[in-house]
Amino acid sequence: MNASHTTRKRAALLGAHLWPLTAAIDEGGRLIIGGCNVAELARQYGTPLYLFDEVTIRESCRTWCAALTAGYQGETAVHYASKALLNSALARLIADEGLGLDVVSGGELYVALHAGFPPQRIYMHGNAKTRAELEQALSAEIGQIIVDNLDELEILANLTLYRLRPQPVALRIAPDIAADTHAHMQTGHATSKFGLPLDALDAAAERLRTAPGLRLLGLHAHLGSQLFDLDPYAAEIEVLLDTAARLRDRYGLTIQEINAGGGMGVPYTADQKPFDPYACAARLGEALTCRCRERGFPLPRLVIEPGRSIIARAGVALYTIVATKNLPHTRFLHIDGGMGDNIRPALYGARYTAVLAEQANAPAEEIVEIAGRYCESGDVLIHAAPLPRARVGDILAVPVAGAYTLSMASTYNLTPRPAVVMVNSGNVRLIQRRETYEDLIARDARDET
Numbered sequence: 001m002n003a004s005h006t007t008r009k010r011a012a013l014l015g016a017h018l019w020p021l022t023a024a025i026d027e028g029g030r031l032i033i034g035g036c037n038v039a040e041l042a043r044q045y046g047t048p049l050y051l052f053d054e055v056t057i058r059e060s061c062r063t064w065c066a067a068l069t070a071g072y073q074g075e076t077a078v079h080y081a082s083k084a085l086l087n088s089a090l091a092r093l094i095a096d097e098g099l100g101l102d103v104v105s106g107g108e109l110y111v112a113l114h115a116g117f118p119p120q121r122i123y124m125h126g127n128a129k130t131r132a133e134l135e136q137a138l139s140a141e142i143g144q145i146i147v148d149n150l151d152e153l154e155i156l157a158n159l160t161l162y163r164l165r166p167q168p169v170a171l172r173i174a175p176d177i178a179a180d181t182h183a184h185m186q187t188g189h190a191t192s193k194f195g196l197p198l199d200a201l202d203a204a205a206e207r208l209r210t211a212p213g214l215r216l217l218g219l220h221a222h223l224g225s226q227l228f229d230l231d232p233y234a235a236e237i238e239v240l241l242d243t244a245a246r247l248r249d250r251y252g253l254t255i256q257e258i259n260a261g262g263g264m265g266v267p268y269t270a271d272q273k274p275f276d277p278y279a280c281a282a283r284l285g286e287a288l289t290c291r292c293r294e295r296g297f298p299l300p301r302l303v304i305e306p307g308r309s310i311i312a313r314a315g316v317a318l319y320t321i322v323a324t325k326n327l328p329h330t331r332f333l334h335i336d337g338g339m340g341d342n343i344r345p346a347l348y349g350a351r352y353t354a355v356l357a358e359q360a361n362a363p364a365e366e367i368v369e370i371a372g373r374y375c376e377s378g379d380v381l382i383h384a385a386p387l388p389r390a391r392v393g394d395i396l397a398v399p400v401a402g403a404y405t406l407s408m409a410s411t412y413n414l415t416p417r418p419a420v421v422m423v424n425s426g427n428v429r430l431i432q433r434r435e436t437y438e439d440l441i442a443r444d445a446r447d448e449t
């Protein structure tokens, strides 16, 4: 498994910026990641297999922290948005890198706490948090609950009425900014289901006045996902600061933290350029500093919540080609995964690329459709993929597969969900075992007859 004995050169992969930082190709044309032969891992652990490169995850955490510190003079914090992917090993790694964690459900909170993630560094989001989830968050004494709507605020105010230590909260606002991304990924427009409409702000402030168990610390907004343009971030800061000024002037409330959300773009295909965290952080920092100066605010703490841009590039999905089909104008490669482990192409028309893991730098000889195994015609993982001539049994490697794939995975067609491994310096760790058929019936009631 350890491929460190082979002579390696830096990946001559098309679109090297799509692959994990440690990706390389050995002399035999085999894809190596984290010092491991990827095709060998696929055969050892079975496919579909999701492989994560530890170096790439740690490096993206560090880059975002360094970029934010460089771009802003006030206090900063980077929270990983765990909806992109969460499991115990990843929660521990994120904690180890010193980041905070955003959760949006009792389940994500449970996994984070189970992994030992410090509760004070956990923030809870969600537009439909249940009473039970709010109680779970309160009893764990997490760092912040980010309130989405007036009903949630009412429940929280009542749940915390006799609390000795007030629960820190932030208000999520809908800033009325439509960012340039897929409609399903926009969240900052005025009619979004997320966040308080600006005209509900007064009611929220009034309610907070009579809620002794809650302490308003911050304001939050999140514009959407896969954003490459920085202008909307500057506009978002402006709205957040306007809101902070309104809360101060009308209600005497002091905002100590501005949370600009996540959404920073990630390239999925070779023609898309990398996103520059330093440019993004500088733009946010400059906008915030400038607006604070104008309004006479001391510099608040600046928080961002990248998810995709921390985990997407670190993940590579591995599939086996199990069948091929030649039609007059189309050749299908049928793989043993698809929308059950990665629904993004079916959900958003997301585009991916792929290589054959054992011919990673071979020239393309044909254009193929990579068809998933699930019983939906829409389950085509990649349209028009240029590949060398592929055969049954070949291992297909799909980069940028770390975010919103496994976290959205299902057992559709009762197909067990994939195993997950973490690689580093020639070592491999199974961090999540493959689901089994027993798992598929584990929740079924026993037949009493």
Ligand SMILES: Cc1ncc(COP(=O)(O)O)c(C=O)c1O
Pocket (backbone or CB within 6 Å): 081, 083, 084, 102, 125, 222, 224, 225, 226, 261, 262, 263, 264, 305, 306, 307, 308, 309
């Ligand atoms: C509130 C909030 N913060 C952060 C994120 C992370 O977004 P991304 O993974 O695009 O960085 C999301 C994703 O939808 C979100 O809803």
